[in-house]
Amino acid sequence: MALVLEARGLNKRFGAVTAATNVSAAIEQNSVVGLIGTNGAGKTTFINMITGYIKPDSGSIHYQGRDITALPPREVTRIGICRSFQIPQLYSSLSVYEHMMVGLGVVLRNAGLAGFFTRGRPNVPGHGAPAAAVAERILVRFGLTDYRDRNAQVLPGGVRKLLDIALTMVAKPAILLLDEPTSGVSAEEKFGMMEMVMAAVKAEGATVLFVEHDMEVVSRFAGRVLAFYDGRIIADAAPEIALVDPEVKRYVVGGALRRMDEREGRPNA
Amino acid sequence: MKADRTLLILGIVLLAVVGAGPLLPQWALFLATIAIAKGLVALGLLLQLRAGLVSFGQALYYCLGAYTAGSLGRFFDIGDMLLQMLAGALVAAFIAFVLGFLLARYRGIFFGLLSLALSMILYGLLVKSQALGSTDGINILPSTLFGIRPNQESVRHVVLVAGCAVAFLATLLVNRYLDTPLGQLAAAIKDNEIRVEYMGASVREAIHAKYVIAAALSGIGGALAATTVGHIDPDMAYWTTSGEFIFITILAGTRSVIAPFLGAAIFGIIHTVAYDISPNTWQMTLGIALLMVIVFLPDGLWSLFGRRRAA
Numbered sequence: 001m002a003l004v005l006e007a008r009g010l011n012k013r014f015g016a017v018t019a020a021t022n023v024s025a026a027i028e029q030n031s032v033v034g035l036i037g038t039n040g041a042g043k044t045t046f047i048n049m050i051t052g053y054i055k056p057d058s059g060s061i062h063y064q065g066r067d068i069t070a071l072p073p074r075e076v077t078r079i080g081i082c083r084s085f086q087i088p089q090l091y092s093s094l095s096v097y098e099h100m101m102v103g104l105g106v107v108l109r110n111a112g113l114a115g116f117f118t119r120g121r122p123n124v125p126g127h128g129a130p131a132a133a134v135a136e137r138i139l140v141r142f143g144l145t146d147y148r149d150r151n152a153q154v155l156p157g158g159v160r161k162l163l164d165i166a167l168t169m170v171a172k173p174a175i176l177l178l179d180e181p182t183s184g185v186s187a188e189e190k191f192g193m194m195e196m197v198m199a200a201v202k203a204e205g206a207t208v209l210f211v212e213h214d215m216e217v218v219s220r221f222a223g224r225v226l227a228f229y230d231g232r233i234i235a236d237a238a239p240e241i242a243l244v245d246p247e248v249k250r251y252v253v254g255g256a257l258r259r260m261d262e263r264e265g266r267p268n269a
Numbered sequence: 270m271k272a273d274r275t276l277l278i279l280g281i282v283l284l285a286v287v288g289a290g291p292l293l294p295q296w297a298l299f300l301a302t303i304a305i306a307k308g309l310v311a312l313g314l315l316l317q318l319r320a321g322l323v324s325f326g327q328a329l330y331y332c333l334g335a336y337t338a339g340s341l342g343r344f345f346d347i348g349d350m351l352l353q354m355l356a357g358a359l360v361a362a363f364i365a366f367v368l369g370f371l372l373a374r375y376r377g378i379f380f381g382l383l384s385l386a387l388s389m390i391l392y393g394l395l396v397k398s399q400a401l402g403s404t405d406g407i408n409i410l411p412s413t414l415f416g417i418r419p420n421q422e423s424v425r426h427v428v429l430v431a432g433c434a435v436a437f438l439a440t441l442l443v444n445r446y447l448d449t450p451l452g453q454l455a456a457a458i459k460d461n462e463i464r465v466e467y468m469g470a471s472v473r474e475a476i477h478a479k480y481v482i483a484a485a486l487s488g489i490g491g492a493l494a495a496t497t498v499g500h501i502d503p504d505m506a507y508w509t510t511s512g513e514f515i516f517i518t519i520l521a522g523t524r525s526v527i528a529p530f531l532g533a534a535i536f537g538i539i540h541t542v543a544y545d546i547s548p549n550t551w552q553m554t555l556g557i558a559l560l561m562v563i564v565f566l567p568d569g570l571w572s573l574f575g576r577r578r579a580a
Contacts, residue, residue: 051467077469089467091460102457105450106470114450171469 004029004207005081005175010049010059012231019045020056021231027175027207032198034222034239035211037252041228043211044086047177051083052076063175078110080174086183086211088164090152096163097148100135103170126172134170141200142166158185158193165197169204176201178210182217190214194221215243215253227252275444278527279437286433290426298425300541302497304534305432307517309490311529312443313483314518320479321459325381326388327514330361330484332506333391334491337361339407339501348410348418350431353492361488362481369477388506395503406502409495425497432493436530439486444526446482451475516555520562522569532570 005027012020020042027033035043048054050061052073060069068076091099104124108114108131113122121130129137139145142162147155152163161184168176181197182190194217201208212218218225218239225242227235229251235242242248290298310331317324334357341347341356368387375383396404411418412428419427446452454475457465462472495501504510513536521532536555543554566572 073463073466074469074471077467083467085464089461089464091457091464093456093460102450102453103468105453106465106468109450110469116446116449118449167464167468 002029003027004064005050006062007046007050008060008062010046010056010061012045012049012054012056018231020049020059023059023231023233025226025233025236027209030205030207032207032221032223033209034218034225035209035228036213036215036218036225036242036248037228041252042231043228044179045231046228047083047179047209047211050076050177051081077171080171081177082168082171082173082175083177084165084168084179084181086180088160090155090160090163090167092153093151095149095151096139096144096155097135099152099163099167100138100170101131103167104131104134107171124170138166138169138200141169141196141203143196158189161185162193162197166200169200172204173206176206176208178208180211180213182212182214187214190217191220219243275526276441279440282527282530283433283437287430290429291423295425298429299497300537301534302425302429302432303494304537305429305436305530306490306494306497306533307514307536308530308533309436309439309493310487310514311517311521311533312440312526313486313490314514315521315523315526315529316443316447316455316479316483316486318518318523319455319459320476322376322476322479323381323515324384324483324511325508325515326384326386326511327483327487328506328508328510329384329388329391330365330487331491331494331510331514332388332395332501332503333361333364333484334358334488334493335495335501335505336395336401336491337488338492338495339401339409342410343401343407346410348413348496349416350412350414350428350493350496351435353496354432354435354489357488357492357495358485359488361491362485365481365484366477369480372480373473373477385508385511388511389508392503392506395506402502404503406500406504409499409501411499412496428493428497432497435489435493439489440526440530443482443486447526451478455479516559520559520570522566522571524568524571525574528569528571535570 003026007023007025010020010023023042023046035046037043045054049056052068052071052075056069060067062068063079063081068079091102094102105114107124108122111125121132123129124131124134127134139148142165144159144162144166147159152160155163161181165178165181182193185193198221222239225235225237225239226233227242227245227248234251235245235248237245243253286301310327314324314327337357337360338353341353372380372383395401401407412424414427414431454465454470458472458475465472491505517532517536518529520536521528539555539558540551543551547554562570
């Protein structure tokens with residue numbers, strides 16, 4: 001399959017802390033990639049570098065053959081790479097629906113379809129419908145219609161998480177980076193939520209990279225795993241291979257697998 | 270729908286002013302025109318406040334508008350009030366466009382104090398400038414409109430009507446701007462700038478635009494005040510003048526584009542009455558009034574007119 005995103009030899013240091021050491025990865029179109037690793041392993045730094053929030057000290061990032069290393073987040077978003085956040089980044093004074101409309105407004109404006117002199121309700125690029133209809137469609141897909149007119153400030157944690165992800169859909173991303181989409185969501189709700197998110201994302205035809213600590217979720221949804229440890233990628237393979245890799249088991253999933261076994265009442269391996 | 274209601278209210282007020290003008294005493298016409306002028310500045314502050322920015326130096330552009338009007342008379346012999354307001358807006362907008370590249374990088378107290386510093390620089394320059402009358406200021410040419418000079422009895426009314434018409438137009442444009450995606454970003458910027466950038470918008474560009482629009486409005490206000498009072502001096506750029514505009518904006522609330530004009534009118538009335546009753550302690554009366562509003566109407570006077578979310 002065609003490569004859409006490629007990281008080549010990314011290095012990043014924050015003072016004495018090494019956040020990325022020679023990180024390289026090539027992402028294929030329409031793939032679903034799970035990023036795993038302990039806290040501080042460099043997963044979020046990887047996402048931050050791809051989206052332009054952090055500039056790597058060396059190395060480069062290519063999107064559809066174009067070098068995007070130097071682009072700021074808004075430019076990266078405009079070319080179709082969007083992200084969600086581990087801690088939902090919302091607008092506390094806006095309602096759920098207003099979140100969608102503000103986001104869609106930006107998309108329209110960037111396409112030159114909404115400005116001071118524009119009249120009428122143009123179709124949102126990529127969505128083929130006016131903003132209000134697109135907003136409703138996204139809300140339905142993410143199960144947010146019941147919260148339509150509620151302010152973000154008063155939403156339950158799981159709903160905030162969904163809204164954070166739903167807001168990335170307004171720009172019709174080609175690549176979606178989800179930073180711990182299920183963190184803060186109860187164990188019972190995790191799978192339902194991931195099913196919903198992945199269904200919505202697949203319907204939009206996006207390539208997905210997601211950070212996840214729950215290995216069950218990873219093996220269920222990811223077609224490929226990038227395991228991070230100490231700023232390096234220590235494994236890059238299909239989940240059934242990566243998750244049993246001795247190094248990955250030792251540095252990344254050891255603890256997680258044990259917890260999983262305990263929950264299911266199995267003795268520790 | 271919202272816009273239509275705003276337009277309707279503004280239209281009624283405009284007609285009322287035009288109609289009632291000849292019946293009102295001169296001092297009332299004067300107060301009303303000054304309220305329109307200051308309301309325009311407060312409208313600019315409203316735009317910035319919605320994005321979470323408080324300018325402590327909006328008097329910079331108010332004063333620039335006034336001195337632009339003054340200079341038109343002094344150097345070009347132009348006394349046309351519409352031309353004065355137009356020139357005031359253009360000069361203020363141009364200066365704001367240049368300074369905006371700097372200001373749009375700052376937030377919170379830094380934005381506030383930097384804007385204050387810039388207004389005090391203008392104050393300092395004007396005080397030193399002999400050509401513009403130094404601390405004495407300069408007189409404005411008698412107001413004319415389309416080359417006609419209204420007689421002494423009707424001039425205040427004519428200035429008020431012209432000011433109302435310009436303010437009406439400006440408010441409609443601001444209302445329209447607030448409906449554009451860039452205008453609607455204000456609350457989002459106030460809440461979460463990082464997310465705004467990650468939606469694909471430039472926060473700096475949005476703030477820069479608001480800063481320039483606010484300056485243009487203030488420039489119009491300054492020119493209108495100049496032609497109304499007939500005299501200008503560097504105090505128009507002094508920081509206490511900026512404080513007055515913040516006072517008006519807080520008093521009025523930021524929920525509607527009409528609120529700043531109401532706030533400015535009420536400010537004018539409180540100021541006049543308080544000064545009349547007790548010339549030495551009028552600031553205290555104003556302070557108490559603001560205190561009452563902040564405690565009992567935290568969203569400003571406009572919240573008296575229905576608690577619905579406005580434009």
